[in-house]
Amino acid sequence: MDGSTLSLVLFSGTDDKLNAAAVLTAGAAAMGRKVNIFLQYWALDAFRADRIGKERGLAPEAGPEGAEAYRKHGGQHWSEIFRQAKEIGDVKIHACSLSMEMFGLTVEDLDPLVDDQEGVASFFMDADGPVTFI
Numbered sequence: 071m072d073g074s075t076l077s078l079v080l081f082s083g084t085d086d087k088l089n090a091a092a093v094l095t096a097g098a099a100a101m102g103r104k105v106n107i108f109l110q111y112w113a114l115d116a117f118r119a120d121r122i123g124k125e126r127g128l129a130p131e132a133g134p135e136g137a138e139a140y141r142k143h144g145g146q147h148w149s150e151i152f153r154q155a156k157e158i159g160d161v162k163i164h165a166c167s168l169s170m171e172m173f174g175l176t177v178e179d180l181d182p183l184v185d186d187q188e189g190v191a192s193f194f195m196d197a198d199g200p201v202t203f204i
Contacts, residue, residue, distance in 0.1 A: 074103070074198050074200075075103065075104040075105065075106050075199055076094065076098040076103050076105045076106070076202070077105075077108075077196070077197035077198075077200070077201045077202065078094065078108070078202050078203075079107075079108045079193075079201055079203045079204070080107060080108070080109050080113035081110050081111055081112065081113055081203065082112055082113060082129065082204060083111070083126050084112075084126055084129045085148060086128045086136075086140055087113075087129055087204050088116055088126070088148040089145075089151070090204065091148070091204050092148040092149075092151035092155065094202075095107065095151070095161055096152075096154060096155040096158070098155075099155040099156075099159025100155075100158055102159065103159070104160045104161075104162075105155065105160065105162070106164070106193070106196045106197060107161070107162065107163045107164065108188075108190075108193045109165050109166060109184065110166045111166075111169050113204075114166060114170070114173065114180075117165070117183060117184050118175070119179060119180055119181045122181045122183075123147065128140055152183050153183060162185050163183055163184050163185050164185060164186055164192075164193060165177065165180060165186070165187040166187070166189075166190070166193075167187050167188060167189045168189070170187050
């Protein structure tokens with residue numbers, strides 16, 4: 071593997087931000103980099119097995135023009151991009167224990183894309199470089 075681990079903390083649950091995170095993940099995985107993802111709050115909610123395919127809207131800053139451009143662009147759903155990234159590289163997706171507790175969830179409530187649940191300390195033990203927050 072080349073370079074340091076790409077460590078992402080996903081907080082936002084909007085489709086545009088999850089798509090951006092998925093594209094970064096796929097790019098890093100294709101380049102042989104390890105990817106370590108920590109799902110918190112609204113991003114975790116987006117990975118629920120019964121909600122992963124639902125439309126989640128866009129960030130407010132997208133505005134009407136951005137929403138139209140995003141809709142026209144089409145492309146793959148962010149969850150499919152994450153699935154492909156996991157197939158090509160070392161990508162681990164962890165659910166935040168505190169967020170799981172807040173939502174009353176178990177790992178079984180989440181899509182199989184999520185590998186496990188862990189706390190903040192465990193996430194940082196695996197982060198050997200900068201951490202990006204989305």
